[in-house]
Amino acid sequence: MDRNPLLPFAYTTSASGDIPLNTTPRDRETRDKNASSMYHTRTPESKRVGPVLNFVPSLKRKMGASFNEKDNIKRREYTHSSADEEDEDGEEDEDDEANATIVDHDDIVRSVTAPPSSPPAAVLASEFDISTQASNVPDSPTHNFPSEWSNADDSLPKRVNRNLSSDADFGIDRFNRFKGPNYLSTDDDKWDSAQQFERSMQLRARDIVIQAFEDMQTTINLEGMQLKEVPDEVKDMDNLVIFNLDPKAHTSYQLYLTNNKLRVLPPSLFKYRKLNVLGLRRNKLEKIPSQIGKLSNLTDLYLGTNRLEYLPHTILDLPHLGILSAGPNPFLEVPDNAIPITTATITPTKNKRYASEPHILQDDLKPIPSLRSLCLNAIAKYDVSYQETKNWKRHTPILYHKLIAKAIQHGQYETRCCECDLIVVEPAAEAFEWWDFLGNKLIPFKREFCSGRCLQLWKVTLHADSQGIEDLDVMK
Structure with a gap:
């Protein structure tokens, strides 16, 4: 008798011919001979050859079947409650298929009891169709999963990472951090x-x-x-x-x-x-x-x-x-129409040389900020959260989305009027000044104004610097 512990299950030494695997039915003596390795549990431990398994495999297979065969579909796992379920000859009961456990590839197990034969339609309706037992079993709620759940393989829905973009929520990311209105988070897989x-x-x-x-x-x-x-x-x-x-x-x-x-x-x-x-x-x-x-x-x-x-x-x-x-x-270079300033020296390293004519950015320049500017200033000062921006996007017209994003951006950077404390989202006017500053020659500096009054105050200061007037109260 061959004591090779690695004998395959379907191998028989009594087979004749050149084919080592014989699929013809074998007698009891041949089956017992092939069942003497460590992979079989019905051989007494004293007669086993090779190392002994310390556990009983929970998954048995049929002759010639692979452990990895059809792993992507549902399969049956045969389990036995005790060794008494085996017959006197040590063979498995043919009716073991009556009690089975359906296992799919997502490790979701649901126990069912399969009848030995197909029951009549009346029995199926009364015993196996739980939807007809409204008095005993409550109806299961219907789940309408959103589009971010994938159910292509008829298993439980799997979560799919969505591209959460800060562009959709005005520059505020899902951690309530400001990332700019043009910030886009990219999927790592791409x-x-x-x-x-x-x-x-x-x-x-x-x-x-x-x-x-x-x-x-x-x-x-x-x-x-x-x-x-x-x-x-x-x-x-x-x-x-x-x-x-x-x-x-x-x-x-x-x-x-x-x-x-x-x-x-x-x-x-x-x-x-x-x-x-x-x-x-x-x-x-x-x-x-x-x-x-x-x-x-x-x-x-x-x-x-x-x-x-x-x-x-x-x-x-x-x-x-x-x-x-x-x-x-x-x-920016000094334009030809720039206003020269010759008497505005503050320190030897800080001297204003030129100033541009103001550029009016609003058609109707008013002495006070417009209601639109005040509303944008309120948005800029508000500490908005990620969830709030989602609600804003849902309940405000798309026409104002870019303007809201701009207000939040200017609020984060605290872009203020150079004459007052108002956050400027849409400036009423702007102007440039060229300075000799800390050894740098003719460096342009930008000033923004929220209203016509603030622009007028800058003009008064500019005229005083160009004329050498130190008392600004006289000019005002």
């Missing part, structure tokens, strides 16, 4: 290798900022990382507390973002009020938000090699700014 690399560098930059906070480091270097966004975690650096610090020692908070792909600066950057040095050279910035005036401790600002046409007027009011590297940039 990203190419370049986008995957940019995403990995973004996560790495975030880790660097977090690690600097944990290590109490005041210098963060994010140069040359191909970043398109500044990590929002930089705002947490404003809460950094350094223990055992010498009171006489001067701590400089520095952030370097040179040689990246930044197009806009997030509002979270301007919450880092302790920041002293900010490096933004060699990026793709087209505009510096006026919120940069909140960085009152800024001493060094590097803006060279970008796409800036002008700077916000709030930079002129930074009290501790000593170094401004503004060029090279495609700044």
